[in-house]
Amino acid sequence: MKRIDLNCDMGESFGVWNMGQDAQVMPWISSANIACGMHAGDPATMQRTVALAVQHGVAIGAHVSLPDLQGFGRRAMAISAADLHALVLYQLGALAGFAHAAGARLRHVKAHGALYHQTTGDAALAQAFTRAVRDFDAQLAVVAQSGSALLDAAQTLHLRGLREAFADRGYDNDGKLLARGTPGALLETAQAAAQAVMIAAHDAVVEHHGARLTLTADTLCLHGDRDDAAMLAQAVRDALTAAGIDVQAATS
Incomplete structure (x- = not known):
């Protein structure tokens, strides 16, 4: 049976935690990328999102970002x-503290937004990012797109x-x-x-113009900041299951 990890960006709210949305998404995914307070999230939100992931047996990952609350990273x-090395260490340490308190540990790390794209093409930033991961916990997996400088630096x-592709x-x-x-940048649920x-x-x-491209992935990403995130997560999980594909954390 083929296997794929299904990850989602979670905990991306402030103050009043969006428990309803995250609670509805969590049962359908296998890995959660939890915001660490730089592009979204705050200590209480991080703590509650970690607890929710533990409740559902979902692998916990740090979703690290540039310090850009206003621009959502x-x-x-x-x-x-x-x-960047210091910034990544700071965020890993913050989320790891909540994971440890909940009887869990971090499994992976993924850059968010602009940092994701900057570390895709900038070798120096990619090396700084992965050095921080190694210095914190060399057992953590690094999530990035195929061809990213980040995966080269991790190797x-x-x-x-972990090679990432995007479902939505x-x-x-x-x-x-x-x-x-x-x-065509944002896909509807059925797509x-x-x-x-x-x-x-x-x-x-199948790319936007209709050509078929080769794309191999270890993990598929869904975006938790969509208004229909829960419906999307369930639809994707159901479609994968119906196709005979086992959804399981790549780090389990």
């Missing part, structure tokens, strides 16, 4: 390798890399994600479910 920032440091985002003909705001099955079962994706 989606604005590129100039940052030195030394500052150099003998860290486990459209792809361009170069294999990259369509820019947000362009037609996302079909794309998830194609990637997991056939190592392929």
Whole structure:
């Protein structure tokens, strides 16, 4: 039986925790990328999201970001390798504390938003990011897109890399994600479910113009900040199960 990890970005709220949305998404996923307070989240939200993941047996990962609460971590920032190393360590330590208190531990780390894209192409930032992961816990897996400098840097440091693809985002003909705001960038529920099955079962994706591209993934991402995140998560999980694909954390 084929196997795929289904991850989702979680805990991306402030003050009044969005327990309803996250609680509805969590049963359908196998890994949670939990915001660490830089692009979203706060201590209480982190604590409650970790507890929810433990309740559902979902693998806990740190979703680390540039310090950009106002822009939800989606604005590129100039940052030195030394500052990024410290920033990643800071966020890992914060979330790991809540995981430890809940009787769990971190399993993976994933960059968010602009940092995800900056570490895809910038080797120096990718190396700083992975050095921080190694220095904190060399057992953590690093999640990034295939071809990312982050996966190359992880391999150099003998860290486990997980190739990520996106169930709910459209792809361009170069294999990259369509820019947000362009037609087809965000997929509807039925489209996302079909794309998830194609990637997991056939190592392929149909890009925006209709061509079929090879795309191999260890983990599929859903975005938890969508208004329909719970419905999307259930639809994708159901489609994968119906296709005979086992959904299980890649780090289990």
